[in-house]
Amino acid sequence: MSKREDYVNDELFQPAHISSEKSETIAGPSLSFWKDAWMRLKKNKSAIIGCIILLALTILAIFGPMMNDFGFDDQKLTRANLPAKVPGIEKLGIMDGTDDMGNDMYDMKNVEEGTYFWFGTDGLGRDLWTRVWQGTRISLYIALLAAAIDMVIGVAYGGISAYYGGRVDNVLQRIVEVLVGIPNLVVVILMILVLDPGIISITVALTITGWIGMSRIVRGQILKLKGQEFVLASRTLGSSDNKIISKHLIPNVMGVIIINTMFTIPAAIFFEAFLSFIGLGLQPPLASLGTLIEEGYRNMQIFPHMMIYPSIIISLVMIAFNVVADGLRDALDPKMRE
Amino acid sequence: MKGYILKRVLYMFITLFLIASATFFLMKIMPGTPLSNAAKLTAEQEAIILEKYGLNDPVPVQYVKYMANLAVGDLGISFQYDGRNVTSLIMSRIGPSAQLGLQSMIFGSIFGILLGIISAIRYNTIWDYGATFVAVIGKSIPSFVFAALLQYYVGVKLQWFPVAFWEGWEYSVMPTIALAVFVVAVSARFTRTEMLEVMSQDFITTARAKGVSGFAVVFKHGIRNAMIPLITILGPLAVGLMTGTLVVEKIFAVPGLGEQFVRSITTNDYPVIMGTTLFFSFFLILVILIVDILYGVIDPRIRLAGGKD
Numbered sequence: 060m061s062k063r064e065d066y067v068n069d070e071l072f073q074p075a076h077i078s079s080e081k082s083e084t085i086a087g088p089s090l091s092f093w094k095d096a097w098m099r100l101k102k103n104k105s106a107i108i109g110c111i112i113l114l115a116l117t118i119l120a121i122f123g124p125m126m127n128d129f130g131f132d133d134q135k136l137t138r139a140n141l142p143a144k145v146p147g148i149e150k151l152g153i154m155d156g157t158d159d160m161g162n163d164m165y166d167m168k169n170v171e172e173g174t175y176f177w178f179g180t181d182g183l184g185r186d187l188w189t190r191v192w193q194g195t196r197i198s199l200y201i202a203l204l205a206a207a208i209d210m211v212i213g214v215a216y217g218g219i220s221a222y223y224g225g226r227v228d229n230v231l232q233r234i235v236e237v238l239v240g241i242p243n244l245v246v247v248i249l250m251i252l253v254l255d256p257g258i259i260s261i262t263v264a265l266t267i268t269g270w271i272g273m274s275r276i277v278r279g280q281i282l283k284l285k286g287q288e289f290v291l292a293s294r295t296l297g298s299s300d301n302k303i304i305s306k307h308l309i310p311n312v313m314g315v316i317i318i319n320t321m322f323t324i325p326a327a328i329f330f331e332a333f334l335s336f337i338g339l340g341l342q343p344p345l346a347s348l349g350t351l352i353e354e355g356y357r358n359m360q361i362f363p364h365m366m367i368y369p370s371i372i373i374s375l376v377m378i379a380f381n382v383v384a385d386g387l388r389d390a391l392d393p394k395m396r397e
Numbered sequence: 398m399k400g401y402i403l404k405r406v407l408y409m410f411i412t413l414f415l416i417a418s419a420t421f422f423l424m425k426i427m428p429g430t431p432l433s434n435a436a437k438l439t440a441e442q443e444a445i446i447l448e449k450y451g452l453n454d455p456v457p458v459q460y461v462k463y464m465a466n467l468a469v470g471d472l473g474i475s476f477q478y479d480g481r482n483v484t485s486l487i488m489s490r491i492g493p494s495a496q497l498g499l500q501s502m503i504f505g506s507i508f509g510i511l512l513g514i515i516s517a518i519r520y521n522t523i524w525d526y527g528a529t530f531v532a533v534i535g536k537s538i539p540s541f542v543f544a545a546l547l548q549y550y551v552g553v554k555l556q557w558f559p560v561a562f563w564e565g566w567e568y569s570v571m572p573t574i575a576l577a578v579f580v581v582a583v584s585a586r587f588t589r590t591e592m593l594e595v596m597s598q599d600f601i602t603t604a605r606a607k608g609v610s611g612f613a614v615v616f617k618h619g620i621r622n623a624m625i626p627l628i629t630i631l632g633p634l635a636v637g638l639m640t641g642t643l644v645v646e647k648i649f650a651v652p653g654l655g656e657q658f659v660r661s662i663t664t665n666d667y668p669v670i671m672g673t674t675l676f677f678s679f680f681l682i683l684v685i686l687i688v689d690i691l692y693g694v695i696d697p698r699i700r701l702a703g704g705k706d
Contacts (some may be wrong), residue, residue, distance in 0.1 A: 065492070190460065195603060230699075236408055237411055237412050237415055239684070240409065240412035240641070240678075240682045241412060241415075241678060242417055242677060242678055242681050243636075244639070244640050244643075244677075245416065245420075245674050245677060245678055247425045248662065249419065249420060249425075249656065250672070252422050253426055303461070317556075325537065329539050332539055332541075333540075333541065333640065333643075333644065334537065336541050336644060337644060337647065337662075338644060338659075338662075338663060339662065352541065352542060352545070354547045356541075356648070358548070359545060359549050360553055361449050366545060366546075366549075370542045370545075370546065372540060373542065374537060374538045374542060375537075377537035377538065377539065378533060378534065378537040378538075380537075381533055381536055381537045382533060385533070
């Protein structure tokens with residue numbers, strides 16, 4: 060201790076100069092809500108990884124089917140049930156075109172040298188790589204659709220109901236109270252029975268059921284906001300209803316809307332895959348991840364590759380969306396953080 | 398509270414009535430005929446069969462008849478199983494489904510709650526990250542993918558449990574696990590959130606300050622309070638389990654209601670589809686109603702605030 064006192068003496072210190080100007084300056088740049096949220100999201104490693112996975116999957120879904128010369132419905136029975144074979148990786152002993160017993164299936168079926176099916180082929184000799192990415196397109200389409208339904212119908216319904224209140228609210232909410240009791244699955248299955256199974260009937264079914272949760276959340280939020288002073292001030296200054304809704308109310312509930320949309324998306328993707336799996340979704344030769352898994356499931360014991368690749372892709376899609384949704388929730392609404 | 402319950406019960410019946418009506422009319426405009434060999438029948442034979450099942454009446458008459466029968470719990474007669482009553486068909490199929498549902502609900506929520514508590518009291522440690530990872534995976538991987546992989550790797554390769562069918566308790570192990578994954582994921586996440594919330598409350602600080610041991614704080618003060626909102630996820634869990642049974646029963650060839658439902662869709666067995674749809678809807682609406690009422694009964698704060706309405 061004594062040593063320190065020797066060289067730390069009063070002469071080393073000077074009184075700080077207090078300037079009244081400087082104390083008023085703002086040190087950091089002012090952060091808007093969205094910048095703040097973006098900074099929080101950037102720190103969340105898993106959410107960023109989720110975003111990258113989603114981006115990669117989207118790119119592959121768009122360009123994957125064009126990356127080789129096989130069409131999604133090119134059948135050729137002489138090359139059926141081939142396991143995966145990828146140039147480069149084949150030297151590592153995996154994805155080298157051999158089955159469980161180690162037989163080179165490409166040799167046995169006399170497939171031309173230099174032909175590679177990156178994910179193998181299915182029971183009709185169709186290239187699984189092309190079909191898997193074709194199926195991923197369906198899943199991503201469902202994701203976009205579910206998001207659009209939530210954002211358009213759900214937000215509009217909830218917003219109108221809460222903002223206009225009174226009799227409008229009463230009628231709209233009685234309708235929702237009945238609809239909310241009907242299990243989604245029931246509506247979806249009934250719709251699909253009436254229309255032919257396929258992408259259109261899934262779209263219609265999702266449109267009917269997809270927006271109810273969002274409309275209730277938006278209504279609750281807008282009810283809370285519309286009594287606040289800034290809305291009253293805006294109205295006193297003569298803003299129209301449309302302006303108040305679009306400029307003041309919607310931006311304030313945007314965070315909640317985004318969070319909720321992000322949680323609807325994986326649920327919708329699961330639903331499409333689930334329906335396709337039980338045979339109510341897309342019909343052959345079209346492929347969705349659900350139908351591919353169903354086909355693969357039937358041949359799983361002999362040709363596991365048919366089941367494994369679509370399963371991995373759908374799991375990746377679901378995990379990525381869930382993780383990004385969690386990250387966005389933490390970033391946009393710190394109060395809701397788990 | 399009484400008024401609230403009455404109102405909810407009224408809505409339940411309106412909803413059920415609408416579902417029944419919608420189901421009936423949708424079935425009427427559905428493509429396909431219940432006669433599997435319609436081409437082989439003569440016009441007379443066809444008329445006899447249609448007469449037998451009451452399909453010759455005008456649609457409004459069929460509707461009134463259907464509704465009247467429904468009111469006394471008669472769901473009509475199956476097309477697929479010659480002359481079998483749909484109500485008794487559902488009743489004979491409900492056992493395995495109910496067993497699977499209950500087992501996965503019980504085991505799944507016990508495991509999930511434990512996982513949630515661990516990640517809350519070991520907040521931001523490797524335990525927490527591990528539990529969160531399990532929960533995200535469990536929530537993300539579709540039940541049919543998980544069930545199929547389980548069947549292949551545990552059933553076929555390791556041969557620990559029978560691969561399919563329904564002949565004893567060991568046959569229920571794999572379907573239960575496949576269904577429970579979802580329950581574990583949802584309840585773990587929910588418990589974690591609630592637990593973190595409760596543990597930051599003033600009364601926990603008070604308990605710690607007056608010298609209650611860490612164990613007692615967590616179990617006596619924390620968990621008891623965190624468990625209350627857990628009732629609210631029973632509704633979504635029931636919906637998820639019901640969806641799950643459709644595919645899981647199909648994969649493991651369990652003779653339950655879900656497997657029956659999927660099959661009746663592919664065979665155009667209208668009365669069974671209608672009956673099962675109504676049964677599912679009734680069950681789910683009832684669960685949600687009970688959950689809402691229970692929540693008010695158990696947590697006095699909600700009742701004092703005038704209910705959730």
